[in-house]
Amino acid sequence: MNIIHDKYIIQNETYLKGMILTNGIVFTQNALNVALIEKAKIQNQVYNMPINSEANRPQELIITNRKDNYSTVVSCVSPVDESKAVIIDADYSGELLAIVNKKILDDVVIHYVQEPTYYHKRITNGELVKRYVSACGLDELDILPWKGCSISKPCRFCGVNNYIRRGDVTATAVASSICFWNKRSYDYLRNLQEAINIALKDACYKEHFHLILIAGNLANDKLDLECRIFSEIAQFIMPLAGHKSREGIVAVISPPNDINLLRLLKNSGVTNVVFNLEAVTEEGFKKYCPGKNDLGFNYFMDRLNAAVDIFGKGHVWSNLVLGLESVDLMLPECEALAERGVVMSANVLHFDKGNTLDCGAPELGDVVNFFFELERINSKHNFIPFYCAKALRTSLTNEAHEKRIVLK
Numbered sequence: 165m166n167i168i169h170d171k172y173i174i175q176n177e178t179y180l181k182g183m184i185l186t187n188g189i190v191f192t193q194n195a196l197n198v199a200l201i202e203k204a205k206i207q208n209q210v211y212n213m214p215i216n217s218e219a220n221r222p223q224e225l226i227i228t229n230r231k232d233n234y235s236t237v238v239s240c241v242s243p244v245d246e247s248k249a250v251i252i253d254a255d256y257s258g259e260l261l262a263i264v265n266k267k268i269l270d271d272v273v274i275h276y277v278q279e280p281t282y283y284h285k286r287i288t289n290g291e292l293v294k295r296y297v298s299a300c301g302l303d304e305l306d307i308l309p310w311k312g313c314s315i316s317k318p319c320r321f322c323g324v325n326n327y328i329r330r331g332d333v334t335a336t337a338v339a340s341s342i343c344f345w346n347k348r349s350y351d352y353l354r355n356l357q358e359a360i361n362i363a364l365k366d367a368c369y370k371e372h373f374h375l376i377l378i379a380g381n382l383a384n385d386k387l388d389l390e391c392r393i394f395s396e397i398a399q400f401i402m403p404l405a406g407h408k409s410r411e412g413i414v415a416v417i418s419p420p421n422d423i424n425l426l427r428l429l430k431n432s433g434v435t436n437v438v439f440n441l442e443a444v445t446e447e448g449f450k451k452y453c454p455g456k457n458d459l460g461f462n463y464f465m466d467r468l469n470a471a472v473d474i475f476g477k478g479h480v481w482s483n484l485v486l487g488l489e490s491v492d493l494m495l496p497e498c499e500a501l502a503e504r505g506v507v508m509s510a511n512v513l514h515f516d517k518g519n520t521l522d523c524g525a526p527e528l529g530d531v532v533n534f535f536f537e538l539e540r541i542n543s544k545h546n547f548i549p550f551y552c553a554k555a556l557r558t559s560l561t562n563e564a565h566e567k568r569i570v571l572k
């Protein structure tokens with residue numbers, strides 16, 4: 165039986181993903197025992213980690229619909245209110261079960277997303293491969309050239325600076341002087357090459373993979389330097405992996421001050437740029453992204469427009485955090501941006517360690533409604549959602565596109 169929620173029919177795996185994203189998960193001890201057997205990937209702690217959670221909490225589940233084998237991946241969001249959480253339990257045979265509103269959900273097969281085998285492998289100099297690349301969802305190959313973020317004021321939902329460990333190369337260090345990167349880049353790129361070659365052999369990238377260059381911002385006045393570094397890395401990895409990945413190279417970056425540098429990114433092999441607004445109304449942007457707001461709302465808008473001219477319609481993306489603003493305010497703004505050629509998406513707000521938010525998680529009804537309506541907007545322009553349902557673990561954009569949510 166599919167699930168009927170308000171005016172929508174939702175396939176069971178998508179319903180479960182939506183319930184987990186809005187209410188979080190509590191694992192039973194039986195389920196945690198299965199996590200060890202299935203070699204579950206635990207929290208990467210690269211740039212986020214749920215509040216109230218231990219470092220060994222499983223990071224993601226893959227949920228498959230028993231009837232048609234459609235699969236999606238969901239982040240193991242931790243609950244704000246445990247009484248409303250989805251319970252993940254295991255039966256005597258070790259099969260995972262989801263208990264939603266006190267009932268076992270039918271027709272879904274649940275497994276942990278496994279830790280990629282390359283997480284334990286090392287490159288020649290002895291460093292772990294995962295210092296250079298990591299996996300988000302099932303099949304993202306994420307390259308983070310530094311840890312942390314040096315934006316003038318952190319976004320209020322983000323705890324990225326809580327995961328810097330001793331010995332990490334930080335945004336602050338890279339921003340300190342051009343010499344820092346110049347000295348580092350030769351060794352970094354060779355090590356990255358070795359790490360990518362090892363990682364790409366992993367089973368998680370067998371079907372396809374998404375090559376994503378992403379990092380916290382350098383300081384507000386160093387975004388041109390950031391763009392030049394991203395371009396240098398893109399140029400280097402293009403022949404190595406860019407042509408094999410599903411979208412080419414995706415660069416998630418705050419745009420440079422000098423708009424001409426967008427062309428450098430494109431000429432270096434970047435196929436899609438992502439400038440995340442996070443909040444799409446001027447009011448929300450000011451409130452929740454004070455550091456980005458120091459750059460200016462129009463700074464982002466101007467560069468989104470310029471990027472469409474350079475990369476083409478459908479190759480410029482912007483992501484939002486669903487839950488910061490009302491859906492009624494978000495959708496018209498998304499529509500206006502789509503008209504200009506920008507593909508919009510959103511992650512459902514979840515509470516990471518280090519956030520300073522004053523709002524709660526959105527309700528399932530709002531989440532389903534937003535993604536259904538967003539799909540209507542994007543489909544008018546033939547825009548395809550970012551990545552795939554097994555990569556985008558905190559969004560229902562792909563599911564809406566793939567008709568896992570339809571009107572009753």
Ligand code: SF4
Nearest residue numbers: 313318319322324380
């Ligand atoms: S720009 Fe904002 S969301 Fe991005 S890493 Fe920095 S604080 Fe986090």
